[in-house]
Amino acid sequence: MVSSTPEVYLDSASAERLHPAARETLLAALERGYADPRRLHGPGRDARLIVDNARAVVAECLGVAPDEVGFTSSGTEAVHRGLLGLTAATGRYGIVHSAVEHSSVLHAAQWRDSPAHVSVAVDTLGHVDLAAMAAAAREPGVGAVALQAANQEVGTLQRVDELDLPAGVPLLVDAAAAFGHVPLPRRWDALAASAHKWGGPAGVGVLAVRRGTRWTTPFPGDDGLDQPGFPNVPAALAAAAALQAVVAEQAEVGARLSVLVDRIRSAAAALPDVEVVGDPAHRLPHLVTFSALYVSGDEIVNELARRGFGVASGSACTASTLEPSHVLAAMGALTHGNVRVSLSRDTSGEQVDAFCAALGEVVTEIRSRAGVP
Template identity: 80%
Template sequence: MSSTPEVYLDAASSERLHPAARDTLVAALERGYADPRRLHRAGRDARLLLDNARAVVADALGVHPDEVGFTSSGTDAVHRGLLGLTAATGRDGIVHSAVEHSAVLHAAAWRPSPATTSIGVDATGRVDLVALAAAAAAPGVGAVALQAANQEVGTLQPVDEAALPDGVPLLVDAAAAVGHVPLPRRWSVLTASAHKWGGPAGIGVLVVRRGTRWTQPFPGDDGLEELGGFPNVPAALAAAAALQAVLAERDEVTARQFGQVATIRAAAAALPDTEVVGAAEARLPHLVTFSCLYVGGDEIVDELARRGFGVASGSACTASTLEPSHVLAAMGALTHGNVRVSLTRETTDEQVAAFCAALGEAVTAIRERAGL
């Protein structure tokens, strides 16, 4: 085991807390403790902070503050957003791509409908737009869900090219995309998760455009002001500060990361019996996934950890259950021996070069132990 600090390469699971978020969180803890629904001074102070957080997030996403709500997580935002659309339309059918986050799949299965349809993708993970539009036009469909970018392989979805019928709203899960790439413009509901962009964990974002038919699908008051009970005001403000800072530095960071990931893609592709999956160009700048024959993904993760690199294997949503990745299966890719590498905003070229060398050593060592 290396004695040097581990190089963290799992930002797609959770990015390190941005310095802007850390500083804001500490300051907000002193002022944002009270119930923002109360009329006393401390409550009004908390309300001011919460409104400021909502305004900053709205400005960053190019929407109105009254369209923004904070939830307890990105998963919570997806559930509320998607089920709120079907509740408002009175139609339970949900059309979604086969590679959506498990939050979408679980929401679709929670209220089963004959009109619920999973749409296939090509070998890069890009959805079949013709099939998506046809399924969306079927009777009983209350919403369509299409992610901005895939959380496992990084492929960007052609959201703005989707030709959906009038009256069928679109939810875009932007958790993997916010802070990394420009977001789609055509959507009814958008969801995101603060810890993916360097904000604190436990803060999701639910954006409902004005004019969209949406209602609170769970017990509680309707509207976006009070989703899920007592709001975490300091965390919401810290999430807003991180998002503002990340967008200010995005062009420089993503240009560097795109080149770094290209280096890793080339190194992985050069290994015998290894397949790099996902789109080569229309992708997230910081993420790459590859699969190695004759090698277990957990073995590669362990071997790389011994060499000082922290990466992920399996589905971001199912790794703990040891289930094969539904994303890779939908793409027709190898579901065994897969590794996801996702760079932080601080990852250096030197760390990437060292990782590429360690990757070759790790895969070779595992195969030699197996007599391959």
Template identity: 70%
Template sequence: MTIISASYLDAASAEPLHPAARDVLEAALARGWADPRRRHAPGRDARLLLDNARAAIAECLEVDPEEVGFTASGTSAVHRGLLGLTASSGRGGIVHTAVEHSAVLHALAWREHDAHAAVGVDRTGRVDVEALAAAARVDGVGAVAVQAGNQEIGTLQPVDELDVPAGVPVFMDAAAAVGRGPLPRRWSVLAASARKWGGPSGVGVLVVRRGTRWRNPFPGEDAVDESPFPDVPAALAAAAALQAVLAESAETAPRQHALIDRARAALAEVPDLELVGDPVHRLPHVLTFSCLYVAGDELVDALARRGYAVASGSACTASTLEPSHVLAAVGALTHGNVRVSVGRDTEEADVDGLCRAVTEIVADIRSREGL
């Protein structure tokens, strides 16, 4: 039996399947099962659905349909997109912010013998654009990786302010930001993940702008699509979810922004609790904080027992038990860390209850430790 938390506050990891996606997925399963490369009727049906999915995603992201590809995950989109830029130019160096998602860091490790450079951020998590531009001018640099918004602390990056040399393309990991507000425009390749906006898991989106030098860095056809036989129903459902989320965003984004502001104000009253990330220039749905003298996993488990589902540590490195590289980069506490991310259905009562629970649990843990 699946147990759903009374208050799901981990939307930055995955949103529940959007009702619009569920309806489309059920309908598409009956028509989109065939190989879309085939010329027979079932194949043409699948091709039509796939083309519709590509066109819908393109419209949502304000790009051309032929620039959009589907991958098996957001991680795969990051790896293919970023390494495809360096593969095409022969310049393997990648300049990146110190707070990029671990998928970017893993891509760097794939080309570990190249001259990569991490550019630091300030206490809010915002990258130094001048330092990044200077690093991008070094010989051998084939790409710059700058995320749209940080998946862990919510800080938005000034992608449109970047002044990188001509011939050095910008890769933007937009997984945390798609559907959450306007996206930056000064990028050459974009990667995203459908489960972040209420689409099915197992659907990544890779966008390569026309005129960008890019080629598949892995064995297989030199195409933006990871597979010539993608999951057509899931791709169409992902597109339907994104359309619905964007249609709702004028109401959803301000409401979520206000919920996080409400949580920040309440948690600021907890002694020795540090709020992390930019309080203004941020994703609308993410809040991270660290508590001195409290273990993050202990706090998360105690909150789960009270019905609050949140995340601890880096969403991408928690399983390794390594300290969060994002928190380390901004100089925040790397222990006692909790990420709260509100979803479509989160209400003020969920946030208020969480904040009361955090206050009580932190006091109890510290009391038991004699603090």
């Protein structure tokens, strides 16, 4: 099988390239941060300082205290640990979540059966029904609510701060798609995020739990927020450096990318039988999803790759499963012919225009090959 690196990478929502600010930090931390941060010798203290520094930076970006922040091995691990730690602490295992949460949330709910589990419906733009979610959270047996800050596939921002939850039912906000791209909701008890989505290295997740929230580790090991086991000290610092940089440039980059995304939205919507999915305004600045009727997801992804554009798809035929994206299905959107485009901080207007031109050709070509009427 021939593999090639796409010339224009438009899949930052799957994994963003390492931010330049993280690269030097990572190299320096690899030299100094090898020892066990729990040891009292010099190298151990160096490692400890690096982890403390990383934690303080992430805490500052979240507006919380450092002891409210933990590091995990991924965003998925942060969601599992966060959500199941909330239900373990309350002793009520029911989880209320939106129908469009990341699979890590759905899997956490499936981990332990509960009659109080509820998946709350979304509208055609992907917004969860906040009143239905608030009502479901008031049912007996509910131990936690999970709502994403932004959707990972369609970019719709949830109105998290307007969610009215009863006392004693904590909220976990999955901020993996949003952190570093938009200001985060303020209303959360626990929050999960993932460094490789903001330009940090892979293998670093963040779990924040506010002081005063009942949380206990749901898995074997210490009762701290950090995942047990030897920490990836250099990667934690590189993740923090990348986060600090992307948060500082968030407004400027977001404004620029949002204009480029609008160009893609217009170009896609102008093609016959192509539907742009997700909230057109209340959305992530760098991400857009659309579906083309009569086109298979793998064909469109492969044809775009052949022309030098790397994109993702929520269509069934491109995934490891035969099931189409649960997000598109929940929104009533077309699940085949789906393309998710996510821009990086350095994506240019010329690249976006070239992509839009290629998109039109590819859709026309695939349809004519399939003999579409």
